[in-house]
Amino acid sequence: MSTQQGALDRLLADTDNLLLTLLENMIWPILLLVIIAIFIAVPQTLSTFNSIQLILWGGVPIGLLVLAESICLLSGHFDLSIGAIAGLSGMLTGMVVGTCPACWGVSHNAFVGFGLIVLIGLAIGVFNGYMVGVVGINPFLQTLSFLIIVQGARTALNTQPATGLPSLYIFPGSKPKVAIGIMLVAFVLFGLVMRYTRFGQAVYATGSDERSAREVGISTSRVIIAVYAISGVLSAIAGLMITGFTGIVPPLIGDGLVFQAFAGAVIGGISLFGGRGKVTGALGGVILIQVIQSALNNSTVIGATQIQMINGIVLFVAILLYSTQESIRSRILAST
Amino acid sequence: MVDDSKRHRTNRRTYIKGVAGAAGIAAFAGCTGGDGGSQETSTTESGGTTEKTTASKTTTTKSGGSSGSLKFGFTSYVRGGSWITAYVEAAKFYAQDQGIQLDVRPNRQSSTKQIQDIRDFANKGYDGIMVGVWQTGAAESAINYAMDQGVPVMSTNADTSSSKIPLYVGFSNYSGGKTSGEQMVKALKEQYPNKDSYHVLNVRGIQGNQSANQRSQGFLDVMKKHDNITVDKTINGKYAQDVAQNKTQQYINANGTPDGIYSGNLSMGLGVHGALKNLGKLHKKGEDGHIVLTQMDGSPQVNPLVGQGFIDAAVDQPNYFYNPIAMKYLKMYVEAGGVDGGGDSVIPKPDTTVTKDQFSISSGQHKGIEMWSKQIWSPAPIKTQNGHPWLQTNSIVITQENYDKPYLWGNVWGNK
Numbered sequence: 001m002s003t004q005q006g007a008l009d010r011l012l013a014d015t016d017n018l019l020l021t022l023l024e025n026m027i028w029p030i031l032l033l034v035i036i037a038i039f040i041a042v043p044q045t046l047s048t049f050n051s052i053q054l055i056l057w058g059g060v061p062i063g064l065l066v067l068a069e070s071i072c073l074l075s076g077h078f079d080l081s082i083g084a085i086a087g088l089s090g091m092l093t094g095m096v097v098g099t100c101p102a103c104w105g106v107s108h109n110a111f112v113g114f115g116l117i118v119l120i121g122l123a124i125g126v127f128n129g130y131m132v133g134v135v136g137i138n139p140f141l142q143t144l145s146f147l148i149i150v151q152g153a154r155t156a157l158n159t160q161p162a163t164g165l166p167s168l169y170i171f172p173g174s175k176p177k178v179a180i181g182i183m184l185v186a187f188v189l190f191g192l193v194m195r196y197t198r199f200g201q202a203v204y205a206t207g208s209d210e211r212s213a214r215e216v217g218i219s220t221s222r223v224i225i226a227v228y229a230i231s232g233v234l235s236a237i238a239g240l241m242i243t244g245f246t247g248i249v250p251p252l253i254g255d256g257l258v259f260q261a262f263a264g265a266v267i268g269g270i271s272l273f274g275g276r277g278k279v280t281g282a283l284g285g286v287i288l289i290q291v292i293q294s295a296l297n298n299s300t301v302i303g304a305t306q307i308q309m310i311n312g313i314v315l316f317v318a319i320l321l322y323s324t325q326e327s328i329r330s331r332i333l334a335s336t
Numbered sequence: 337m338v339d340d341s342k343r344h345r346t347n348r349r350t351y352i353k354g355v356a357g358a359a360g361i362a363a364f365a366g367c368t369g370g371d372g373g374s375q376e377t378s379t380t381e382s383g384g385t386t387e388k389t390t391a392s393k394t395t396t397t398k399s400g401g402s403s404g405s406l407k408f409g410f411t412s413y414v415r416g417g418s419w420i421t422a423y424v425e426a427a428k429f430y431a432q433d434q435g436i437q438l439d440v441r442p443n444r445q446s447s448t449k450q451i452q453d454i455r456d457f458a459n460k461g462y463d464g465i466m467v468g469v470w471q472t473g474a475a476e477s478a479i480n481y482a483m484d485q486g487v488p489v490m491s492t493n494a495d496t497s498s499s500k501i502p503l504y505v506g507f508s509n510y511s512g513g514k515t516s517g518e519q520m521v522k523a524l525k526e527q528y529p530n531k532d533s534y535h536v537l538n539v540r541g542i543q544g545n546q547s548a549n550q551r552s553q554g555f556l557d558v559m560k561k562h563d564n565i566t567v568d569k570t571i572n573g574k575y576a577q578d579v580a581q582n583k584t585q586q587y588i589n590a591n592g593t594p595d596g597i598y599s600g601n602l603s604m605g606l607g608v609h610g611a612l613k614n615l616g617k618l619h620k621k622g623e624d625g626h627i628v629l630t631q632m633d634g635s636p637q638v639n640p641l642v643g644q645g646f647i648d649a650a651v652d653q654p655n656y657f658y659n660p661i662a663m664k665y666l667k668m669y670v671e672a673g674g675v676d677g678g679g680d681s682v683i684p685k686p687d688t689t690v691t692k693d694q695f696s697i698s699s700g701q702h703k704g705i706e707m708w709s710k711q712i713w714s715p716a717p718i719k720t721q722n723g724h725p726w727l728q729t730n731s732i733v734i735t736q737e738n739y740d741k742p743y744l745w746g747n748v749w750g751n752k
Contacts, residue, residue: 044590054589058582101636101750102418160418161577161606161637242578246610248637250577250603297571297583298590304572308543 016332023325024277027268027284030321034288042295051294056183057176059290061086061238061245063183063283065257066264067190068234070282072139073265074194075227076207076274077132080143080258081124082235084150087254089120090239091154091162094249099164110168117236124150125232126225133224147258154253162249173244182241184283186234191279203227207274264289267318269325289314406667407437409457410659411450412468412493418636418749419655423493425749427466427659429707433700436663447474454489458482464666466659469494486675490666492658499723502669502683505662507653508719508728509547509632513554513600515731516630519649520555520596521562523628527621527648528595533564536596536628539584539604541575548575551600551632568594573604580607585614593617596628602638602650605631609646620645621736634734636750643739650734654713656745657729660697661713665727686720690727703748710743 022029038045046052065082072079096106097113106112128146131137173179194200205213206223214220238257243249268285270277292314296307410427413420424440431438439462443450447470455478457465465482469475469491476498479489483500491504524534538555541548552570559567571587573580580599584607588594599605612618612627619626622645631638634652641647669679684690692711699709713729720726734744742748 042590047590051586051589054586058586061578159420160635161603163637246578246581246607248577248606252576252603253578255576256574294586294590298587300569300591304540304570305543307572 016335019332020329023329024269025281026321026325027281027288031284031288031291034291038291038295042299045291045295045298053176053180055290055294056180056287057245058294059286060173060179060183061241062257062260062264062289063286064186064234064238064241065261066268066282066286067186067279068231068238069258069261070265070268070270070277070279071190071194071203071227071234072231073270073272074207074274074277075203075223076210077139077224077227078143078262078272079128079228079231079235080140081128081146081150082231082238082261083254083257084147084154085121085124085232085235085254086239086242086257087252088124088150088154088157088239089117089236090243090249090253091157092120093117093239094162094165094243095157097166097169098162098249100160100162102158102160103162103164105164108166110166110171113166113169114240117240118233121232121234121236121239122229123232125229125235128232129225129228132228133221151255158249159251161251165243165248169240170244170247173241174247175244179241179244182237186237187279187283190230194279199223199226204275207271207276209275260289263315263318266322267315269322405435405437406463406670407439408464408466408663408666409439409441409453409462410466410468411441411443411453411457412466413443413470418746419633422745422749423468423655423658426656426707427663429700429702430660430663430697433698434663434667436667438663443468443470447471450475451478454478454482458485458487462487463670464663465489466662466666467491467496469496473497483675488666488669488675488679490662492662493655495721495726497722501724502680503662503665504721504724504726505658505665506726506729507731509550510554511728512632512651512653512731513551513556514558515554515651515733516551516598516632516649517555517558519651519733520598520628520630521558521565523621523630523648524565524596527626527628531595533566534595535566535568536598537584537587537594538567538570539573539580539597539599539608540570541573541600541604543572545575548600555598555600573599573607575601575603577603577607577610580604581610581614582607584608585611588612588615588617593625593627596630599629599631602631602633602635605629605633605647605650606637609641618646621648634732634739634744634746636746639734639739639744639746639750642734643736645736648735651731652734652744652746654729654732654745656748657697657708657711657713660708661695661727661729664695664697683725684718684727686718686725689715689717691715705742705748707748710741712743 035046065086068082069079093113093116095103096116097108099105099108124146128142131142132139172182194203202218202223205218206220210220239254242253264285265282266272267288268282270282296302296310412424428438428440441453450470451474454465454467454475458481465487467475467479467489472495475496479496479498480500482489489501491501493506495504495506520536536559538552540552556567559565569587571583573583588611597608599608608629617625617627629647630649631647632651634650638647638650642650665683668682672678672682692714696711697708699706712732716727716729718725719728740747
């Protein structure tokens with residue numbers, strides 16, 4: 001009898017674990033269902049390898065921003081300035097290495113460009129992290145003010161495209177396979193870091209409960225600075241990818257991307273409250289958003305005026321799923 | 337009771353009016369001759385009467401000495417970019433040519449700053465104000481305040497909701513879209529003379545944005561008139577190059593190649609160009625497989641692409657004329673008596689058309705060219721918008737025939 005009871009308990013525990021695992025990876029079955037629906041409704045969207053490649057290529061900058069936001073969210077913080085950092089780092093570097101009439105043309109060396117763009121993102125990220133982690137400024141206020149400052153700085157620099165960029169500088173973003181490769185490598189790399197390194201575990205711990213993390217010896221302020229630094233660097237690389245994609249630095253570079261990045265992270269299962277979610281899930285969120293956007297764009301039935309509304313509905317459904325997932329998870333954990 | 341500042345302004349304007357009158361008499365008597373030429377005679381149709389005004393490089397105001405020279409304030413978005421530089425710098429050049437003191441104040445992308453500056457111009461007794469309105473409704477109270485103080489205000493490029501201003505000078509986004517549509521029809525017939533029907537794509541700006549709506553609607557209305565042209569899809573390019581490029585290349589890859597693509601601004605036009613390049617579908621005009629491209633806006637980047645034959649036509653604005661036109665009308669307005677006097681008599685009436693034979697901007701040497709030598713803003717119908725007259729400047733179509741001409745702002749300011 002007791003053996004039977006034990007077996008039943010183990011089965012229930014296994015079922016709960018399975019359910020929890022399923023909930024954590026819910027993005028993938030959802031993505032599968034959406035892809036099937038798109039194959040039926042707008043088949044031309046995914047008809048060829050080139051179609052898939054174009055969707056992923058277009059999604060590279062937002063993918064990197066989703067990754068940046070996901071890491072911030074996992075630490076229990078968030079960064080509203082990611083799109084603006086992509087914009088400023090892209091424009092400032094473009095002005096330095098470009099040869100357009102408005103550009104400064106300081107150097108035409110691509111490696112100067114690579115170094116500078118990363119450095120700008122890193123500097124802004126570290127500053128954000130310092131203000132949040134050490135000075136103690138609310139992340140919303142800090143990153144909102146930097147969104148405004150950084151976006152304003154980009155506009156002040158130039159409102160026309162920065163052109164005449166070194167061909168090597170635009171190469172990574174201009175070649176679909178290279179750009180997609182960079183995005184996938186970034187996701188895999190940070191997926192491994194978050195799962196298998198002390199730093200990754202410290203980020204999760206800080207995101208779950210900052211005080212407890214401090215009590216077990218984690219320097220949370222260092223973790224926060226590091227998280228914002230990573231966010232800044234990834235945002236800058238997103239700026240580099242947009243630059244490569246268009247071959248120039250567009251004047252509106254980085255505008256309107258922050259909310260898409262939040263949506264991608266949340267749809268991918270990253271908790272808004274920190275400490276929970278997987279980087280690979282965020283990748284699923286990026287792919288889901290890009291595939292849906294592409295299907296809406298490619299459909300000859302749905303007009304431009306309806307797309308925004310449908311996008312809103314998709315986000316709303318994602319939020320509903322997220323809430324449902326949270327409540328199911330709470331119920332399972334409460335019952336164990 | 338008249339406050340001191342208003343009395344001061346009235347006296348100043350009375351003086352200006354007097355000097356202008358004296359110089360006018362001298363001009364009719366053939367005695368101006370100061371700079372040995374470049375005299376400009378313009379005629380303004382005004383309520384059935386024809387009024388003749390005379391201006392020359394050594395203007396009447398200049399000859400009156402510094403106390404008689406006009407002082408105008410100008411508030412606008414001025415940051416970076418060659419389009420806005422052309423728009424603002426042309427105002428400075430024209431003021432310099434005409435001996436007008438011009439105080440240019442950047443609005444720093446803030447309607448509050450713009451409101452403060454308009455009020456400051458009015459309080460300091462400037463003779464007139466030009467406003468490139470930052471937010472349509474926001475500046476209304478400040479503009480009304482200035483008008484009530486007797487300081488005339490004219491808006492350029494972006495209009496105000498105030499019905500009190502004597503004139504707005506700007507381009508019609510709807511007409512621009514329509515012209516782009518007409519260019520599309522013409523180019524489709526030239527590129528594909530044997531085709532019976534055509535498929536086109538409309539890449540529009542931000543959903544809900546007024547100029548984006550008008551630019552798109554103007555184009556679509558022309559397409560509707562042609563039964564053999566189908567607009568397959570309207571793509572929201574959000575006025576951004578990367579968005580337009582991404583969406584256009586995905587659409588074409590999924591749905592096949594259209595015969596023509598219209599883009600609602602220069603960034604999206606460059607995005608469409610990039611999309612076709614990425615897809616290996618970029619061919620020059622006249623070559624097999626060329627997709628007809630028309631768009632709004634020329635620019636230093638767009639004009640060469642038109643010249644090379646990748647873009648068939650771009651509909652551009654005469655942006656470097658906006659402020660000189662407004663400044664000239666402001667000057668005439670003040671000299672005719674201003675807000676409290678007969679200023680309105682010099683403003684063209686709605687439902688008339690101003691042409692270069694009636695009104696023109698004197699050319700001057702700037703940036704290595706004879707600026708304003710071709711009056712590309714003409715003809716300009718006078719419409720009514722927000723309860724005030726609107727001098728709706730003509731658009732200019734950039735084609736392979738004129739893409740490198742110095743009267744296109746992109747060829748002058750883009751090469752600096």
